[in-house]
Amino acid sequence: MTVTMRRARADDADFLVDLTNDEGVRPFLGPHTAVDRESVLGEIEQSEREPAVFGRFVIEVDGERAGSLGFHVVSERSRIARLERLAVDPRFRGRRVADEAARLAQRLLLEELDYHRLELEIYAFNERACAHAERSGFVREGVKRNAYLKDGEWVSTVIFSRLQEDASP
Secondary structure, three states: EEEEEEEEEEEHHHHHHHHOOOOHHHHHHOOOOOOHHHHHHHHHHHHOOOOOOOOEEEEOOEEEEEEEEEEEEEEOOEEEEEEEEEEEEEHHHOOHHHHHHHHHHHHHHHHHHHOOEEEEEOOOOOOOHHHHHHOOOOOOEEEEEEEEOOOOOEEEEEEEEEEOOOOOO
């Protein structure tokens, strides 16, 4: 199995809309996730226009679309980027596709784009994603208690980071 990651293109829009609206994916994504075709196309265009500060990517397994992830700059001066929206199509789960995609994203951001710090924020109820972050080399920094109103309930998030000086991804 070969996992690759590439920048999303306009012809990926329908796949990305279907993925983010999948009932097994949507509950774990943040409220600002693009879920309609027009918004997804706008993000793809921004990713093409500003590749060093914003990215939307498609994860492929043996050439087949299998997931997505993104990033945006939190601080240009301090070279901090936030990874977001990691989602794997249910057909590809259980094969560590997300782990390999995270390593590819880390190489791109830490080595090629020279970011100093990568950050993640994961809903605390998403135990699978928290375990994935730790397997992928991120360090748990803390919890934002009852920070966000989601579906009528306050939920906490877990903050993770990975620094350029940490072991190679």
